[in-house]
Amino acid sequence: MxxxxxxxxxxxxxxxxxxxxxxxxxxxxxxxxxxxxxxxxxxxxxxxxxxxxxxxxxxxxxxxxxxxxxxxxxxxxxxxxxxxxxxxxxxxxxxxxxxxxxxxxxxxxxxxxxxxxxxxxxxxxxVTFKNPSQALIQALRETGPVGDDDAKANKARKAADNKKRKFAFDYEKIGDALTKLGEDDLLHVIQMIHDHKSDDTVTNNDIERGEFSVDLFTMPEPLTKMIWDFLLEQKMVTV
The missing domain is CATH 2.60.40.1970 (YEATS domain)
Structure with missing residues (x-):
């Protein structure tokens, strides 16, 4: 995975x-x-x-x-x-x-x-549509926002979130550490995300490619803390 x-x-x-x-x-x-x-x-x-x-x-x-x-x-x-x-x-x-x-x-x-x-x-x-063409974007717009529509809404949401809280975690360190985990530890983290994500957490499990995707910034703080603490235990990050 x-x-x-x-x-x-x-x-x-x-x-x-x-x-x-x-x-x-x-x-x-x-x-x-x-x-x-x-x-x-x-x-x-x-x-x-x-x-x-x-x-x-x-x-x-x-x-x-x-x-x-x-x-x-x-x-x-x-x-x-x-x-x-x-x-x-x-x-x-x-x-x-x-x-x-x-x-x-x-x-x-x-x-x-x-x-x-x-x-x-x-x-x-x-399902995830990657790099959609203009024709596909128009077709997808019939069922919801796409592309820049999502980006603009999410940028505003992120700005509001940033004002509400101080980031207690270094997301750059988390992202770097996750990509270096071994198979067993990585599967453990993916299971943590499955079990503790919120409705707003953006994930995608591409079985055919053997890929699990997650937007770290959409994870709830308790889940982020769990992953941060796990990475600390594995000595993959430092405070």
């Missing part, structure tokens, strides 16, 4: 959104090769959410590729129009990867568990 640090989140080169996968499934009157497991008809649709959690067509993607279980006759299925509905029949549950392309080559990959526990279920995941 590699740690990536964002400074202040005032970075117009990255914008986050939540995508939603909606799965529907039902039994169908077809013979199953596994008698204990009935045949199912299922479909997965992809949406993007705005800041209020409302669904919108994911028009920011040019195409979406569903990578299904290799037992399917056509395991790699590509769709070019929202809501990128992938419809199939089968009896088994499995995990699929889904490649969402913002251009012909630029893709974001997420993973989805296809299961038959409920007739319909939703899976929301946060």
């Amino acid at each position: 590699r740690l990536v640090l964002w400074e202040g989140h005032a970075n117009s080169a990255a914008t986050q959104r939540k995508v939603r996968l909606v799965t529907e499934q039902k039994n169908i009157p077809k013979e199953s090769p596994m008698p204990e497991f009935p045949m199912k008809s299922w479909n997965v649709k992809l949406f993007i959410l705005d800041q209020d959690g409302k669904q919108h067509p994911a028009s920011c993607f040019q195409k979406v590729v569903y990578n299904l279980h290799p037992s399917f006759e056509n395991p790699q299925q590509t769709f070019h129009e929202p809501p990128f509905t992938c419809t199939n029949e089968g009896w088994g549950e499995f995990e699929m990867s889904i490649d969402m392309y913002t251009t012909e080559k630029a893709k974001i990959t997420i993973f989805h568990d296809l299961n038959f526990q409920s007739p319909e279920y939703k899976n929301d995941q946060t």
Whole structure:
């Protein structure tokens, strides 16, 4: 696992959104090769959410590729129009990867568990758009602020925060120390962030790249103190 640090989140080169996968499934009157497991008809649709959690067509993607279980006759299925509905029949549950392309080559990959526990279920995941083009920026603006919009709002927030408190921690030292931690200590810190972050803490877990990203300046002070104290114990920082 590699740690990536964002400074202040005032970075117009990255914008986050939540995508939603909606799965529907039902039994169908077809013979199953596994008698204990009935045949199912299922479909997965992809949406993007705005800041209020409302669904919108994911028009920011040019195409979406569903990578299904290799037992399917056509395991790699590509769709070019929202809501990128992938419809199939089968009896088994499995995990699929889904490649969402913002251009012909630029893709974001997420993973989805296809299961038959409920007739319909939703899976929301946060994704990061890095270095978006002007066309992509316009598409993303339909569901919230992007780029400089985020930067301006965050700059004002940071200025207000700086007036309210005196920084008791050297964030430059923290950032430098975190990048030098061994694998076990780094995983420990990442778990601390997961367990103690606030709603305002900006993080992203990119499983495909093996990267965990965090904006240190958005962490709550108690969490920052915990990490600072841990780094002191490991002799990675000095007062």
